[in-house]
């Protein structure tokens with residue numbers, strides 16, 4: 001559907017994006033785009049949409065005007081009720097448009113229709129934009145940090161709705177998010193960007209196996225815990241955690257048994273995107289957390 005290669009985006013003298021080897025987004029892919037602030041995530045979306053000048057190739061079977069995008073911040077008229085805002089933007093009447101009625105009901109948005117935009121909650125504001133974006137039924141939709149600033153519960157509800165809406169549909173989704181729990185729910189592939197470059201792009205399960213192994217066991221970093229673990233099992237993770245990479249089931253059981261015997265609490269995962277991305281990026285940087 002979209003193949004990106006030899007792509008560079010430069011702002012003044014700063015290379016914001018530099019994607020050399022080809023990456024392809026296929027029809028039906030659910031892609032999470034992750035990376036630290038300034039990694040180039042939004043720039044990549046903007047390049048696909050033709051919103052920033054670039055050199056190189058974005059070979060797409062979908063024209064930019066057929067793509068949909070949901071940005072984090074959106075502004076709408078404060079003067080009209082939301083029903084009028086929707087009808088004006090979509091150039092249709094709610095009462096005559098079954099699909100629009102379906103989306104409004106799907107997002108439990110009926111009670112918000114009479115309100116003005118400034119009186120909507122953060123979650124309701126995002127629901128409005130979701131309705132407008134999903135009405136387009138685009139073959140590919142980019143969601144750029146749409147849940148930032150929302151509380152955990154609201155984020156979960158919103159993302160469950162998005163997941164349910166796309167269930168069984170062949171549309172491609174590219175979701176930029178700093179919330180790994182949300183990505184775990186929604187995507188099956190991950191594109192990891194770091195300082196404008198692609199660290200890796202593959203199925204989440206493949207990336208986890210590549211960077212973490214069979215599973216990870218995670219415990220708080222304390223001197224007592226540090227004394228109990230085998231340093232050789234340690235892989236990268238956030239500073240406050242000890243992360244142990246398990247090569248296979250036997251290895252996992254051996255570590256778990258030891259921790260249980262020592263009455264140490266731990267969590268086990270075979271899909272932790274945050275830890276996977278830590279390891280991907282740090283392996284890529286030769287183990288260095290920050291570049292000097």
Ligand SMILES: Nc1ncnc2c1ncn2[C@@H]1O[C@H](COP(=O)(O)OP(=O)(O)OP(=O)(O)O)[C@@H](O)[C@H]1O
Pocket residue numbers: 011012016035036037038039040041042043044
């Ligand atoms: N229009 C612009 N003019 C100048 N520099 C820009 C512009 N847009 C982005 N940049 C720079 O390009 C780099 C990548 O920015 P981008 O917004 O793509 O990062 P991001 O990964 O989306 O970050 P975040 O998670 O903070 O949204 C940053 O250093 C940013 O300052």
